[in-house]
Amino acid sequence: MAAFQTTPWRLISGILAVTCLVLMAALGILLKNLFAEQSFQPTSSPGGTTEPQEGSGSCSCEGKWIGYRCNCYLISNEKKTWKESRDFCASQNSSLLQLQNKDELSFTNHITFLFWIGLSYSEEHGAWLWEDGSPLSPHLVSSSKNINTQNCIMYSTSANIHGEGCGKTSRSICKKQLI
Template identity: 65%
Template sequence: MAAFQTTAWRLISGVLGVICLLLMAALGILLKNSFNKQNVQPTLSPGPSTDPLEGSDCCSCQEKWIGYQCNCYFISNESKTWKDSRNFCISHNSSLLQVQNRNELDFMNSSAHFYWIGLSFSEEHNAWLWEDNSTLSQDLFLVNTENCVIYSPSRNSLDEDCGSRHLFICKQHLS
């Protein structure tokens, strides 16, 4: 009878040992994935946080895009010309940012960087036009020369040679 009790305890301790090893392996995998996600998120862009934003519950954005007020925004961490920035946005089913109002980018208030937006001077129309050919509302920006526009969420805008390289913001409208 004593031999049977010893064999049963060995079997129980062996099973518990295997369960313990499996739990430790699962914990290791979960921790590794958790640290990888934390390391990736802050490098998505030099500006705002990519944490879920208030008012973003009405949209589902692709990875590396920020949902805010039912739109998705991509804030680049790579400098491109205005044309290359526009082409990048188009290739991702979006457009360079068209600012609707001064509060649109409230989630980026802490950013001091300047970004290309979808505003440029049309020689054909002799006017400032957004990418969708709508005209610029004069209360949004004051621009003087015939170039493209870089924008900082701290409410500053500058006209800049379209061939210079800057960060950019894409905006995807969700229906």
């Protein structure tokens, strides 16, 4: 009689175990797809452009570019070296991100990864310069004095810059100014 009573419980526990495994697999697939896609999915209009986001005025961006305050940003999912990232942005008629102010990237606050930006050290000028040759404003980021000048610069949304070997691969953000 005891063997008869344990059989339904074994069946129930087996069903629950299989259900748990299926749910865990589904969760894994959902999380993988979530992190594999870009953090932002622009809303395409019928004309193939991206609708401007809040604060962007009447500016719009094409394709996978994100419009924000009359600038277009492309967040790369591919990991590349700093030079490869710079070349990729140039091929898109843009440049690696150059920050103008602290809240410029407020729409990326939930991004947790580091990404390459267009900042490098100029031995000639003895300063950190953006790709266009303008100097880094000290109020934009935490101190850059402790960063090895041989490194390239990565940025995190906590407004911190980090020096990394230029051969390391990482994501990047390209920027186009529309006005």
